[in-house]
Amino acid sequence: MGIFDYFRSKKEPSSASVAKERLQIIVAHERGKRSGPSYLPQMQQEIVAVIRKYVEIDEDQVQIQLDNNDECSVLELNVTLPD
Template structure:
């Protein structure tokens, strides 16, 4: 099963809510000897959201974060509900400088 079909399946369940959404999944699979190393995912997550905020206007209250761990697998899920289009800046006005 591909991620596309995974998300299409997820989508079906919430089809009644026609909101624009962005989801970021960070999955880190460590090999045994590194499993005890410090966890940088939460810090990385903050930076990733900052980068995405350059492209899309994000309201911090619309961000939901979920971190799951099992064995040597760590999955960080960030769900962002995007504001209605009227509230957003045009996507072409990206600041790249």
């Protein structure tokens, strides 16, 4: 029976360890959001409102990212427009 136990021991990770890894990813993602300025979510909503005056888009089609360098901050705006 010892050889069968060797093959059985290679099970998938426990659900607790998978949940822990997922929680770590979520926490890291939330920390990244916290480091950004508080006005970014409101700015994204306002940009979407302006774009909607001309083109029908969903809010999830607009991505805003702020990159901080030593000398300046760069605001990157990506909008996926329909064809």
